[in-house]
Amino acid sequence: MNEYKVPEMNVQNGVLKALSFLFEYIGEMGKDYINAVTPLLEDALMDRDLVHRQTASFVVQHMSLGVAGLSCEAPLQHLLNYVWPNIFEASPHLQQVCVFGGGGGGGGWCVM
Numbered sequence: 001m002n003e004y005k006v007p008e009m010n011v012q013n014g015v016l017k018a019l020s021f022l023f024e025y026i027g028e029m030g031k032d033y034i035n036a037v038t039p040l041l042e043d044a045l046m047d048r049d050l051v052h053r054q055t056a057s058f059v060v061q062h063m064s065l066g067v068a069g070l071s072c073e074a075p076l077q078h079l080l081n082y083v084w085p086n087i088f089e090a091s092p093h094l095q096q097v098c099v100f101g102g103g104g105g106g107g108g109w110c111v112m
Contacts, residue, residue, distance in 0.1 A: 004040050009049060016044055016055035023062040030066045034075045037063075045082035053086050 004015045019037060023030045037059070044056035060079045067076070 001037065001040055004043075009052075012044070013051055013055060015040075016052065016059060020055060020059045020062055023059055023066055027066040028070060030063055031070045031072055034063060034067065034072055038075050038079060041079055042082055045079070045086065050089065050091060053089070054091060057083050057086060 001015065001019075004012050006012070019040075023033075041056050041059060044052045045060075047053060047056075060076070060083055063079075064076050
């Protein structure tokens with residue numbers, strides 16, 4: 001996570017992809033790491049770069065599906081407030097995140 005501070009886009013994208021794979025595969029154990037990565041994801045979801053926002057949205061998706069029902073609603077709701085403005089992007093990747101996204105087992109975050 002410390003590498004995300006490097007002001008180069010490729011390094012930051014690599015960190016976000018690593019977090020995406022991490023939360024995809026650790027599932028319930030991600031509960032312990034949500035609060036630690038929230039500031040990093042906030043920054044990525046507000047970035048001007050579309051790829052940053054897409055990858056951060058996938059991290060939030062994997063995180064929310066992994067910790068569904070484990071009382072982690074507050075940080076996830078906070079992050080979803082940053083994901084929400086991105087649903088209006090024309091990018092098919094961000095639309096995919098919204099349709100198949102979080103909600104913890106009940107559909108997605110939004111209906112397109």
